Amino acid sequence: MVKKQQTFAEAMTTLEEIVRQLEQGDVPLENAIDLYKQGMELSQFCHSKLQHAEEQLISIVQETGETTAFDPLKGEN
Amino acid sequence: MSSASYLTVKALTKYIKRKFDADPHLREVYVKGELSNVKIHQSGHIYFTLKDDGARIAATMFKTAASKLAFEPKDGMQVFIRGDVNVYEGYGTYQLYVQEMQPDGIGSLFVAFNQLKEQLQKEGLFKTEWKQSIPKFPVKIGILTSTTGAAIRDICTTLKRRYPLAEILIYPTLVQGAQAAPSIVQSIERANRDAGCDVLLVGRGGGSIEDLWAFNEEVVARAIFGSQIPIISAVGHETDTTIADYVADLRAPTPTAAAEMAVPDQQELFQRVLAQKSQLHQIVRAQLMAERQRLNKLQQSYPLSMPDRLYRPFTEKLAQLELGLQKAMQVDLMKKAAQLQKLHSAVEQQSPKKALAFHQKELETRVRQLTRSATYFVTKQKQQFEASVRTLEALNPLAILTRGFTVAYKDDKMLKSSANLKQKDQLTLTFHDGKVIAEVTSVLPNNEGE
Numbered sequence: 321m322v323k324k325q326q327t328f329a330e331a332m333t334t335l336e337e338i339v340r341q342l343e344q345g346d347v348p349l350e351n352a353i354d355l356y357k358q359g360m361e362l363s364q365f366c367h368s369k370l371q372h373a374e375e376q377l378i379s380i381v382q383e384t385g386e387t388t389a390f391d392p393l394k395g396e397n
Numbered sequence: 398m399s400s401a402s403y404l405t406v407k408a409l410t411k412y413i414k415r416k417f418d419a420d421p422h423l424r425e426v427y428v429k430g431e432l433s434n435v436k437i438h439q440s441g442h443i444y445f446t447l448k449d450d451g452a453r454i455a456a457t458m459f460k461t462a463a464s465k466l467a468f469e470p471k472d473g474m475q476v477f478i479r480g481d482v483n484v485y486e487g488y489g490t491y492q493l494y495v496q497e498m499q500p501d502g503i504g505s506l507f508v509a510f511n512q513l514k515e516q517l518q519k520e521g522l523f524k525t526e527w528k529q530s531i532p533k534f535p536v537k538i539g540i541l542t543s544t545t546g547a548a549i550r551d552i553c554t555t556l557k558r559r560y561p562l563a564e565i566l567i568y569p570t571l572v573q574g575a576q577a578a579p580s581i582v583q584s585i586e587r588a589n590r591d592a593g594c595d596v597l598l599v600g601r602g603g604g605s606i607e608d609l610w611a612f613n614e615e616v617v618a619r620a621i622f623g624s625q626i627p628i629i630s631a632v633g634h635e636t637d638t639t640i641a642d643y644v645a646d647l648r649a650p651t652p653t654a655a656a657e658m659a660v661p662d663q664q665e666l667f668q669r670v671l672a673q674k675s676q677l678h679q680i681v682r683a684q685l686m687a688e689r690q691r692l693n694k695l696q697q698s699y700p701l702s703m704p705d706r707l708y709r710p711f712t713e714k715l716a717q718l719e720l721g722l723q724k725a726m727q728v729d730l731m732k733k734a735a736q737l738q739k740l741h742s743a744v745e746q747q748s749p750k751k752a753l754a755f756h757q758k759e760l761e762t763r764v765r766q767l768t769r770s771a772t773y774f775v776t777k778q779k780q781q782f783e784a785s786v787r788t789l790e791a792l793n794p795l796a797i798l799t800r801g802f803t804v805a806y807k808d809d810k811m812l813k814s815s816a817n818l819k820q821k822d823q824l825t826l827t828f829h830d831g832k833v834i835a836e837v838t839s840v841l842p843n844n845e846g847e
Binding site: 327328329332335336338339342343345347349352353356359360363366367369370373375376377378379380381382383385387390392393 | 532533534535536544549550552553554556557560561562563564565566567568569587591663666667669670671673674676677680681684685688
């Protein structure tokens with residue numbers, strides 16, 4: 321299955337929804353296992369997103385609409 | 398006095414200026430008075446006279462200081478001034494150089510503030526029903542502030558520390574001075590046009606009421622209210638409250654706090670993801686266990702634990718049916734056999750076998766008769782033959798030989814007469830027991846011998 325590029329927020333929301341669904345306890349076993357697998361993939365995705373989100377993209381939007389990088393420690397270039 | 402003893406005006410003025418410079422009381426003075434003859438120069442500098450009942454003093458407020466004014470100085474205004482007194486050498490006048498100016502009883506600003514607040518409140522701009530919710534996990538965060546202040550640094554470092562997932566777009570914005578309000582409005586509008594941000598942080602670091610005044614401007618309040626993107630206001634320090642804070646979707650006490658409110662904390666998220674993960678484990682494990690128990694129960698149930706009982710009735714029924722089938726088959730077979738027998742007899746009645754036997758018998762009789770006749774015939778022939786043989790034997794000339802007769806042959810021809818014999822002829826004389834070759838010595842006819 322080709323998954324569309326999902327954001328952290330979407331993954332987190334889906335993960336929470338899956339946990340909620342499973343908590344209700346009325347999901348048939350096959351579905352529960354599918355959901356579980358999906359949930360584990362999502363948690364892995366979220367985890368690695370968090371782990372690898374080290375470089376934050378910070379840029380200044382100029383009046384022309386162009387963007388330039390900004391280093392908060394040095395100020396505007 | 399010689400002319401050399403006279404001071405130049407310039408030297409005198411310089412001397413006086415040095416006196417002013419040296420006097421610490423003149424370096425920072427606080428004066429209150431009424432504005433008069435206010436002139437705002439194109440360059441941004443403001444010139445006026447500060448007066449009271451007893452005196453007046455010329456005053457200058459240069460552009461840098463003037464730009465920080467939250468209000469427009471007008472003749473007749475009572476003001477409080479902080480500045481220094483010095484000499485303007487060109488005119489030889491002393492004047493007040495103004496650093497800060499506040500209208501009498503700062504109160505006038507608060508009055509303005511309260512009036513605007515009341516008006517906007519009446520219009521409903523502060524109502525919670527208009528507040529947009531702040532996204533839990535913003536992907537793009539817009540920051541509307543000065544790129545040179547401490548606020549931008551605080552916000553960026555906080556965001557970086559807490560949630561490096563989000564992209565940060567900075568819209569450089571003037572947050573102080575006369576141009577601040579239009580600049581803030583413009584930035585809000587630009588950010589909304591770009592429509593890329595999930596949340597906007599609008600604000601600046603702390604400062605005097607004048608410094609923060611742009612955030613009390615009506616245009617700013619309306620721009621915040623009109624923003625399609627949720628706005629977190631982050632103006633000044635914790636104690637400073639501006640109109641912008643009331644209109645914003647969320648108010649943060651400081652820029653750092655705004656950054657904290659805009660994003661979740663990465664570490665907390667880690668914990669949350671882990672919690673979700675372990676919850677997933679637990680739930681599924683529990684469900685599996687429950688299902689397994691259910692299965693065990695079912696497996697131990699009467700039909701599954703003793704399956705033979707389930708099919709026993711069918712086995713019995715099958716046996717019964719087999720028996721019935723066998724019986725039916727036998728009956729049918731017997732019936733068929735009888736029919737066959739009947740048919741067989743019928744056919745037998747018509748069978749050529751009987752005729753065949755009859756003819757066989759007759760044939761046998763005939764064969765017997767024939768044999769008998771043949772035997773009789775043969776015997777008879779045999780007897781005749783034997784009689785003939787006996788007769789023949791009786792007539793056998795060779796038998797005569799035994800009685801002493803011989804038979805003579807010449808050239809294999811039996812001699813019946815001596816007539817044709819001559820001397821020297823070779824004769825073969827056959828005796829009953831052998832042959833003798835003899836030579837004729839003489840032929841004697843019968844009459845000569847008599």
